[in-house]
Amino acid sequence: MGRMGVLFHNNSGAKLYPGKGFYTALAMFLPLLVLTILGQRSLGILVMTGALLTSFGDVGTSPRTQAWSLGTIAVGGALITALGRLIGGPWWVEIVEIFLMVFLSGLLSVYGQAAAVVGLLLTITFVISLANRSGSQTSLPAAGGFLLGGVILMLFMLLFAWLQSHRSRMRNEVRSNRPQPRRTTLTAQFTLPPPLLRFSLLRAVGAAVAAGSGWILGEAPFYWATLTVIICTQQDQKVSLRMALQNVIATFLGAFLAAVLIGSVQNALVVGLIVVASTFLAFAIKELNYFLHLFFFTILILLLISIKMSGQSLAVWRVVTILVGAGIVLVITFLSQMPSTQKRTVSS
Numbered sequence: 131m132g133r134m135g136v137l138f139h140n141n142s143g144a145k146l147y148p149g150k151g152f153y154t155a156l157a158m159f160l161p162l163l164v165l166t167i168l169g170q171r172s173l174g175i176l177v178m179t180g181a182l183l184t185s186f187g188d189v190g191t192s193p194r195t196q197a198w199s200l201g202t203i204a205v206g207g208a209l210i211t212a213l214g215r216l217i218g219g220p221w222w223v224e225i226v227e228i229f230l231m232v233f234l235s236g237l238l239s240v241y242g243q244a245a246a247v248v249g250l251l252l253t254i255t256f257v258i259s260l261a262n263r264s265g266s267q268t269s270l271p272a273a274g275g276f277l278l279g280g281v282i283l284m285l286f287m288l289l290f291a292w293l294q295s296h297r298s299r300m301r302n303e304v305r306s307n308r309p310q311p312r313r314t315t316l317t318a319q320f321t322l323p324p325p326l327l328r329f330s331l332l333r334a335v336g337a338a339v340a341a342g343s344g345w346i347l348g349e350a351p352f353y354w355a356t357l358t359v360i361i362c363t364q365q366d367q368k369v370s371l372r373m374a375l376q377n378v379i380a381t382f383l384g385a386f387l388a389a390v391l392i393g394s395v396q397n398a399l400v401v402g403l404i405v406v407a408s409t410f411l412a413f414a415i416k417e418l419n420y421f422l423h424l425f426f427f428t429i430l431i432l433l434l435i436s437i438k439m440s441g442q443s444l445a446v447w448r449v450v451t452i453l454v455g456a457g458i459v460l461v462i463t464f465l466s467q468m469p470s471t472q473k474r475t476v477s478s
Contacts, residue, residue: 151414176275204280214259358455384428
């Protein structure tokens with residue numbers, strides 16, 4: 131029971147952040163509402179997607195750090211979105227592209243945690259872009275929508291920080307006096323430790339296997355399995371196992387509740403309000419409790435898809451793909467232990 135309790139515990143030092151939930155929901159759905167009224171619903175969906183994916187780059191404690199990270203993800207995500215739609219092709223070509231992207235992004239951690247987060251988010255954006263299969267003619271509109279969504283999210287974040295500045299001025303002054311970490315240039319001592327190289331290679335192979343399974347079956351939502359591998363595979367094996375198990379349980383519970391809502395709530399306005407509420411809760415609690423974040427995020431994603439697909443539920447498919455992805459993470463974790471075990475055997 132103690133070990134199971136770790137899955138649901140709050141992150142040490144983190145706290146509930148209602149402001150983040152508020153401006154994320156506002157940045158996602160206000161442009162969608164306005165553009166839908168103007169007859170540009172397709173663009174509104176692209177803008178909403180850009181705001182959603184950019185929101186995961188909201189790391190840091192000061193508005194300047196947050197703006198830098200969000201701006202990087204907004205611009206980089208727009209370029210990666212265009213690239214994914216331009217180079218998409220046969221499923222076997224896309225598998226090779228995913229392998230290379232995941233492998234290279236895994237190596238970015240030599241430049242620090244911030245670079246690793248940016249690489250992770252851009253890889254996720256790349257996989258989603260490939261899964262769309264909308265053709266190269268949609269690359270520019272998709273990139274523009276992503277960039278607009280990212281910029282809107284960043285502006286809402288800065289506006290909210292400005293409105294709340296009188297409450298956090300002293301706290302920000304304390305933080306500003308702290309020594310800032312030195313930024314490492316791209317040419318400074320680029321070395322690849324064997325554990326990092328092995329980790330990046332295994333994660334890339336796992337992501338390629340997950341993508342290959344989905345593309346062979348012809349089911350676009352199977353990219354959820356690929357994303358599970360990318361997100362949950364960590365260098366710390368215990369963290370990988372915990373995140374995989376959290377994804378499975380939170381997805382199952384969230385998908386069950388989403389399926390009930392999709393089957394019982396027929397009013398589009400009510401569904402929309404639930405989606406907005408789920409967005410607020412998912413991002414307000416994101417830093418505090420990863421499990422609850424996944425729970426509300428699963429509800430958010432499935433309800434959004436149900437609106438687009440006229441009430442069709444993909445709850446079961448979501449659970450299946452997460453299970454496949456989590457299974458691959460377990461295999462990667464097992465394989466990552468083998469070299470160290472062999473070394474101990476030889477040394478003894």
